[in-house]
Amino acid sequence: MNATPNLRDVTVAVAHAPEQPFTIEQARLRGPEGDEVLVRVVATGLCHTDLIVRDQYYPVPLPAVLGHEGAGVVEALGPNVKDLKVGDHVVLTYGACGHCNPCTGGHGAYCAEFFPRNFGGGDAHGHTALQTLDGQPLHDHFFAQSSFATYALARENNAIKVPADAPLELLGPLGCGIQTGAGAVINSLKVRPGSSFAAYGAGAVGLSAVMAARVAGATTIIAIDVVPSRLELALELGATHTINSREQDVTEAVRAITGGGADFALESTGRPDVLAAGIEALGALGAMGVVGAPKLGTKAEFDVNNLLLGGRTIRGIVEGDSVPQIFIPQLVQLYQQGRFPFDKLVKFYPLDQINQAAEDSTKGITLKPILRIAA
Known part of the structure; x- marks a missing residue:
């Protein structure tokens, strides 16, 4: 991890080992750099992918902060951010480089760097933005967000602005599971x-x-x-x-x-x-x-x-082959018109009940758990 003086205390849910419970811990998160945005996470969906990664179906390095259906409010901007503003409401979606052939062709879900950017456990250079309280790197950048946390870093191209009058705590699953289907x-x-x-x-x-x-x-x-x-x-x-x-x-x-x-x-x-x-x-x-x-x-x-x-x-x-900047706002509009009532799928849990949410999801009791995050 690159040394930086701009560290913020955050609460995170950490996956330490396959088929073991998440643990709620304190960590430190650096500030946004380049085209990154710092997001205060309001809520985040818990997806099947979070659980199979915890259980190592995919080789994401552990311990890691997972979570990839975050929704929240932009609190700080990196120097290269062009369009987002502090206070914007955003849904966090998958990471993509933005410049390979699939990305420039409107198919970012098939980005040439999709696996390392979403499952690599760090940024494109192998660095983490999170560290433990004793200064050890904590694997993150999961789907370019790691939103099982009170604050998350995303890039501008995977932080999708949504209307301020939409119910932000409900919208996180639009970034992955709902968008996929x-x-x-x-x-x-x-x-x-x-x-x-x-x-x-x-x-x-x-x-x-x-x-x-x-x-x-x-x-x-x-x-x-x-x-x-x-x-x-x-x-x-x-x-x-x-x-x-x-x-x-x-x-x-x-x-x-x-x-x-x-x-x-x-x-x-x-x-x-x-x-x-x-x-x-x-x-x-x-x-x-x-x-x-x-x-x-x-x-x-x-x-x-x-x-x-x-x-x-x-x-x-993958990810419904969507262009998130276009498709997620369309889904929000359909929801607001009553034509896409995905709210009927969800149940809310506080972050400290993440293991109950995971159990209920695995048993089929809850279709789509959403974790409310208290920052």
Whole structure:
């Protein structure tokens, strides 16, 4: 970590070891440099990715401060910040370099430096902005924010200004989980009016996709899960049909509902068997988006002829392939118009109850936990 005199005391939740509880600790955070902004975190979503990183599905160095669905207020600016101002309300999203071919082409989620900038445990030079009270580096820069903290540093290009009249404590999940589900439907799959769509998994990402499919004009929207309460909520949010995969053969049911197979589908469970079944239930020229994240090295198996003969496609999707500066404000506007009621997915917890939030999320009790942060 670079030596700097401008250190701020912060409260953080630290992941020390796989499958071990987060611990609430005191740390010190340096001030913003370059194009960075210091954000007082009002609330941050807890995402499945936080938990699989804690458990080392991805090799992020520990101990680390995770959190990547932050929302808060800009408190200080680096000298190279151009557009944001102190006092702006922002949603923090994923990190991207901003200058590689994917970034300049409007596809920052596929940035050439995506993994090190979001999962590397430090900045582009391997330095951390956080340190323990005894001066030891604390891995951070998780999704270019590490927002399980009372204050976070982000870059201007991943701190997205949102309207001041929007409920800031609710908006953090728009930076990742909600953006992923909705963006997969609208940006990646380009679900069209009158089409059929199937969501494999009715968690926060899957239900965000259901809401987005309704916005996009799909007329047959199927939610598939094993939890009856989630399926009930899916109907409330726009699904026209639900399937409990413990009670029905999903492939047969999807084919029957759609009259031969779904036009579009999204797999958000991270289970290879679910992916394979979803491919089988696509109609001719159908498209399957994949957002569920299993352990690195996980293999899936399917009949290649199910793709070849029907002209079907599989598409991997990161962060809903969104341009956050455009898409997140659009989702806020849809929410304010009552057309994207993602508030029905959330439950709030104080930061010191992060382990309860994680447990409730893992058990399926809470779809989308949001941690209120007291700075």
